[in-house]
Amino acid sequence: MKVEFKARRLDLLRMHLDVIREAFKQAVAPDRVTVEYPRERKKYPANFRGIIVFDKDKCISCFRCAHICPANAIQMTFYEKAWPGIDYTKCIFCHFCVDSCPTGALRSTKIHDIAFATMGEMKLNAVQMLKAPELTREDSFTVEYVVDSQGWRLEKKAEIDELALEQFIIPEKRRVSVCVDPESCLGCRLCVELCPNDAISVDRKANKLNILPEKCTGCGICVRNCPMKVLELKEVK
Amino acid sequence: MIEVLIDLIRYFLSILKSNQLDIPLIKPIIALIMKIVAQIPIPYLSNLVDFILAVILWRPLFAVVVMPGLTVLMIYLLYIVWFERKLTARIQWRVGPLEVYRPLRGAIQALADGIRYLFQEAIVHKDAHRPYFVQLPILAFIPVLLPIAFIPAGNVVGIKSPYAVQLTIAFISLIPITVIAIGWASNSRFAFIGSVREALMYVAYEIPFIVAAISMIFLYKSGDPYIIVENQWIPGAILNPLAFLVFLIAMLMATSRLPFEIPEADQEIAFGPFVEYSGILFGLVMVLAYEKLYVMALLFTILFLGGWNGIYISLLGDLNAPIWLTIKTIVVISIIAMVRSMYARYRIDQAIRIGFSWLLAFSMVALAIGVVIGYEGGI
Numbered sequence: 250m251k252v253e254f255k256a257r258r259l260d261l262l263r264m265h266l267d268v269i270r271e272a273f274k275q276a277v278a279p280d281r282v283t284v285e286y287p288r289e290r291k292k293y294p295a296n297f298r299g300i301i302v303f304d305k306d307k308c309i310s311c312f313r314c315a316h317i318c319p320a321n322a323i324q325m326t327f328y329e330k331a332w333p334g335i336d337y338t339k340c341i342f343c344h345f346c347v348d349s350c351p352t353g354a355l356r357s358t359k360i361h362d363i364a365f366a367t368m369g370e371m372k373l374n375a376v377q378m379l380k381a382p383e384l385t386r387e388d389s390f391t392v393e394y395v396v397d398s399q400g401w402r403l404e405k406k407a408e409i410d411e412l413a414l415e416q417f418i419i420p421e422k423r424r425v426s427v428c429v430d431p432e433s434c435l436g437c438r439l440c441v442e443l444c445p446n447d448a449i450s451v452d453r454k455a456n457k458l459n460i461l462p463e464k465c466t467g468c469g470i471c472v473r474n475c476p477m478k479v480l481e482l483k484e485v486k
Numbered sequence: 487m488i489e490v491l492i493d494l495i496r497y498f499l500s501i502l503k504s505n506q507l508d509i510p511l512i513k514p515i516i517a518l519i520m521k522i523v524a525q526i527p528i529p530y531l532s533n534l535v536d537f538i539l540a541v542i543l544w545r546p547l548f549a550v551v552v553m554p555g556l557t558v559l560m561i562y563l564l565y566i567v568w569f570e571r572k573l574t575a576r577i578q579w580r581v582g583p584l585e586v587y588r589p590l591r592g593a594i595q596a597l598a599d600g601i602r603y604l605f606q607e608a609i610v611h612k613d614a615h616r617p618y619f620v621q622l623p624i625l626a627f628i629p630v631l632l633p634i635a636f637i638p639a640g641n642v643v644g645i646k647s648p649y650a651v652q653l654t655i656a657f658i659s660l661i662p663i664t665v666i667a668i669g670w671a672s673n674s675r676f677a678f679i680g681s682v683r684e685a686l687m688y689v690a691y692e693i694p695f696i697v698a699a700i701s702m703i704f705l706y707k708s709g710d711p712y713i714i715v716e717n718q719w720i721p722g723a724i725l726n727p728l729a730f731l732v733f734l735i736a737m738l739m740a741t742s743r744l745p746f747e748i749p750e751a752d753q754e755i756a757f758g759p760f761v762e763y764s765g766i767l768f769g770l771v772m773v774l775a776y777e778k779l780y781v782m783a784l785l786f787t788i789l790f791l792g793g794w795n796g797i798y799i800s801l802l803g804d805l806n807a808p809i810w811l812t813i814k815t816i817v818v819i820s821i822i823a824m825v826r827s828m829y830a831r832y833r834i835d836q837a838i839r840i841g842f843s844w845l846l847a848f849s850m851v852a853l854a855i856g857v858v859i860g861y862e863g864g865i
Contacts, residue, residue, distance in 0.1 A: 272577050272828045281579035 282394065282403045290388040292410055298344045299361045301335060303378040307354035308332055310445045311468030314346035314355055330445055332375030338368060351467065352421060359412040360384055384412065423485055424467035428458045430479040440471035440480060495537065502540040507548055507642065509803040545804075550644040553808040554784060554815070555634050562780055562816060563773050567596035570823040577827040600769055608765030611674075618671035623763070623770040626664035629657045630777045637784050638711050640794045640807020651709040654785050655699050658740070661778055662688040665749070668771065669759030680758020684749035686834060687739055690841025691746075695736035697849035698729040701856030702789045705729075715793035722790040725859060729852035730790050732845055737786060738825060739841065741779040745829035746837050750775075779819060787814045 284291050310330040315323040322339035323346060325331040333346070333355065347355045358381045365371045391410045395402045426449070428434065440458070441449045448464035449471060451457075462485065472480045516539060523535045541547060549555055568583060572591070575582025583592035610616055633654040635644035647653060662684055669681025702722055706714045714722075723730040739746040750758045760771040787793060788811075796810035832840070 268828050272824055275577040275579075276573055276824065279576045279579060281576070281581070283579070283581050285581070 280401075282401055284392050284403070287387040289390040289392045289405070290410055292391050292393045293359070293361060296357070297359070297361060298342045299358045300363050300381065301344070301347060301355055301378065302358055302381050303333065303375055304354045304356070305329070305332060305375065305379060307352040309352055309354075309466035309468045311351060311466075312470060313349045313351065313468075317345045317349045319343060319345065326374055328375060333378075334372070334374040335378065337363070337365065337371040337373065351424075359410075386412075424469075424482040425462045425465040425485055426460055426467065426469070426471050426480050427483045428460065428479055429481045430477075431457050433477045433479045434458065435477055437476060439474050439476065443470050443474055445470065495533075499537060499540055502537075502544045505545045506540065507543045507545055507804045509543075509805050511801045511803070511805075545642050546644045549639060549642040549808070550635050553642070553805075554637065554639050554812050555644070556631075558808075558812055559631075559634070559777065559780055562819075563776055564594070564596045564600075565816070566776055566779075566819060566823065567599075568593050569820060570826065571595070573820075573823055574827040577824070603766050603769035606765040608763075608767045611762055613673045614762060615671040615673060618667065619762075620767070622664055622668045622671055623767050623774075626661065626668065626771070626774055627777075629660035629664065630774060630781065633657045633781045633784075637781075637788070639811040641804050642808050648708070648710040650711050651699065651703060651714070651785065651789070654781065655696060658778065658782060658785075659692060659696070661774070662740075665759050665774070672759065672762040674762050676755040676761040677759050679755050680749050680751075680761065683751070683755075683834060684742075684759060686838060687742065687746065687748055687841075690838045691736045691739035691845070694732050694841060694845040694849035695740065697846075697853050698732040698736065699785070699789065701726060701729045701849070701853040703856075704853065704860045705856035707860050711788050711793065714788060715795060718792040718795060721792045726852055726855050728848050728855060732849045732852055733786060733790065734822075735840075735845060737779070737782050738822065739837070740782060741775045743775075743779075743822070744826045745832050747826075747831050748834055748837055751831065779822070780815065783815045783818045783822070784811065786818060787811060791818070 305328075308330065310325070310332070312325055312331065314333050315325050320339045320341045320343075322336045322341075323333045324336065326334050335346075344357060347357055350356075360381055363382060386409065388409060389407065391406045391408055393404045393406075395404050426440075434457075436451070436456075438451060441451060445468065446464050446466055448461045448466075450459045450461075452459045467482055469482050472482055519535065519539070520532065523532045542552070551557060572582040574580075583595035586592050586595045586598045610619055636647055636650040636653050638644075638646065638650065665684050666681045666688075669677040669684065672678075702714070703709050705722070705726055706717050708714065742749045750760070755761065760768065763771050791814050793814075794807035794811040796806065796813075798806055802809065
């Protein structure tokens, strides 16, 4: 019993010494992992989801971004065509819109730190989304968290992370709308009225749909809205 | 009339001139100032400048007002608040104060805080005992700052006394009474709990602290700092390590630093006795513990670390002793500041058990060691 007690006392003393040693070590060279944000910038993975920019030339007004948005943050507004505008009060940065865009008109940037002065400014329209917001760079270091067998470490490099937009080229599969089952067509002409490119017309004499492949952009609005589901998107070579 | 006044000033000047600091380094500078002043055609200006310089370099005033007195105390306060926060932050993987003047890594944060305190409204709440509530933070400075007059630094001394160590201990023992009174005057439950805790801690550390100091007085056979420092060709810390340890721990307890931060206990009773203070009054009571630490560290340096003994630089002359004393004191305090980030707070019963069991026992053994070394003809 007495021996145990003594051992415990010695153990305590050893622990005190450990604490003092560790404190001195940390005071001289701390292992801290703080990022001094505006002056240092954390290096993010290449596909980290940032603010979204819009390319009006590629947009085919298919509304898929607005349909898929789980936060209902995208509203289509009519300019030359119907173009998406993102409400950043609602946006959850899931980037489903970017993923769903068939032509790559919406894409992500490497800008992850955005600030708005008012709530009203957070609702961007398509024209405001045409180019990425201007970034004031205050950082002169790039830091990166390194996790290995020795634990966490902060690696600091005296270089600026390149935030310029990369040009993604999405392999485009050109698809057009085709009526696969003309006998089931009701002739409701919903597709004709919905088509943003006036590619669909009805041949009254032959009693059938006339889809012009050169005008059709493959947006699929007619396919989604056809009550009889007789339209389909088909790939063309 | 003017003749009489000038005679009076001459008389004062002769008193001042008889006890001047001898610093070879600044002699050419003073000569240069006097030369420049002599060329300015304003009557009595050179006499006035001469008088002012004589006042500043008068040893007792220099000791109390400049070094190791109030000016150094002021600079030390600005330094230690920043240093303690910064050091704790480093050990705890934070950054600490940084944005108030970034090139110095936030070094003037304490100054900024002080200015803010100065302009903030000092609220005296309805239930407080108004006269005491306002007076006590200022009254508390009497026992804190008076020891500085008695602690010598070589030739530079405010009041020369053979009982300087005893006097300093007596003044330090008075400080908790003002803190308890502050808690009473605040008339709030947190302040009351804080006062009671302060009283408990006072009981716990005071006896070992005084016994440890007395053991050193026995060891050197005098309470006169001059004799104590003269005798320390071996530092007192080596002569009587137990007294050294007891004094160090009593110092932590007395200045309510972690692991004995029981009276102030931010997380439980929100700064204890000082919870009701705001504005400049809070600024005054907040630095109370730091000033107490400064005075105790001065005493600690004199008793255990050889006081103002150090490498003598002939260029500095009389300034050697104050500079060495200040450097040693600041180093001691800087090391003590580190304890804060290492330990958690003890419970009240644990702290009092420490005070009354082995701290008291160690101090008694230290007293025995002191008596033996002193009796043997000593050092």
